Amino acid sequence: MSHVETAAAKQQARMTITGAGDRLIALSRTIHGHPEIGFEEERASTWCAEALTDGGYTVERGICGLPTAFAASAGTGPLTVAICAEYDALPGIGHACGHNVIASCAVGAALGLAPLADDLGITVRVLGTPAEEGGGGKVLMMQRGGFDGVNAALMVHPAPSELDRMPCLAVSHFDLRYTGKEAHASAFPERGVNAADAITVAQVAIGLLRQHSGPDDQVHGIVTYGGAAPNIVPALAVAKFYVRAETLEALSVWEPRVMRCFEAGALATGALLEVVPQAPRYSEFLTDEPMAAIYRSNAEAIGRVFEAGAQAAMRASTDMGNVSLAIPSIHPLLAIDSLPAVNHQAEFAAAAASPAADRAVLDGAVAMAWTTIDLASDEVVRRRLSATAYRHA
Secondary structure, eight states: OOHHHHHHHHHHHHHHHHHTHHHHHHHHHHHHHSOOOTTOOHHHHHHHHHHHHHTTOEEEESGGGOTTOEEEEEOOOSEEEEEEEOOOOBTTTBSTTOHHHHHHHHHHHHHHHGGGHHHHTEEEEEEEOOOTTTTOHHHHHHHTTTTTTOSEEEOOEEESSOBSSOOBOEEEEEEEEEEOBOOBTTTOGGGOBOHHHHHHHHHHHHHHHGGGOOTTOEEEEEEEEOOSOTTBOOSEEEEEEEEEESSHHHHHHHHHHHHHHHHHHHHHHOOEEEEEEOSOOBOOOOBOHHHHHHHHHHHHHTTOOOOTTGGGGOOBOOTHHHHHHHSOEEOOEEEOSOTTOOTTSHHHHHHTTSHHHHHHHHHHHHHHHHHHHHHHHOHHHHHHHHTOOOOOO
């Protein structure tokens, strides 16, 4: 495809997305107003699937054994580009990570590409990926064939700053259950085994361990149950924890050290410890640098401004990291003018339904559509991406 033809394709895609702008913003606002946590995104998944069906896509819902996952396809070209849509919310604070924006950007990019797919020689596949916030929907979909045949994958994510990538840490998610024995806390305390004390010992040990941690070694946790009444020695204590490190390899060294702290709680109190994994491990992110450069050029062309030095200010984790280790991928961040609010704050949830977030929906859609057009049009990039398509083991 010549430069003139590529420019014309980009203009057509932008006009299509702009024409659908009111519907895309309404989709974002509607998902935002009806938050659903991971694996329960029935309405959000349905609304996205319906919008894609109306835009000419063939949609298969409930794929990979996940009721709220879907795959939508347009075009029959040999190069398959996957656009990932997330739409799960956070418990208690709704769309405080802005996944309503992610989903609407994905739908918008798909609408812009649908009329062009066959001329570009591509298959556009929109993947509705549930439960990014701790459930690992993308990892499960990769394991079950949902990403088979994909040559490249991309998505965008709202944030306080504009970046061409998200700095990512590997993470392990698990629940802890300490089981002790109840007793009257005043009359017969010696007959009890205090499960809540086990968590206290573990947390103190973790606090001491932190002085020996690396710069990217992290532990976060909450106690979700610690007893029924002050005068009953707690026989059950439950907590949720995340352990993070720079890479999966580093996590394999750091996580056992943290686990010894939990074991110390059991040893000190006599409680029994059970560790229950809650999701597949998320990996670090391997950004495809040529794709990231193409995206950044396109985003800047529509007026997005990238901030120097912002990358070092944040660390997070995503199951899109696992995708990136297997498939050339990018995960840029879209600024939504949220500062001083940052992700996972109630104020950020409010910013995710603001005029700046509405602009980000359209800009993110255009930037991803244009990037996909460039991936298809640049022969060097196209040959590299076409050389390998993902197949699950």
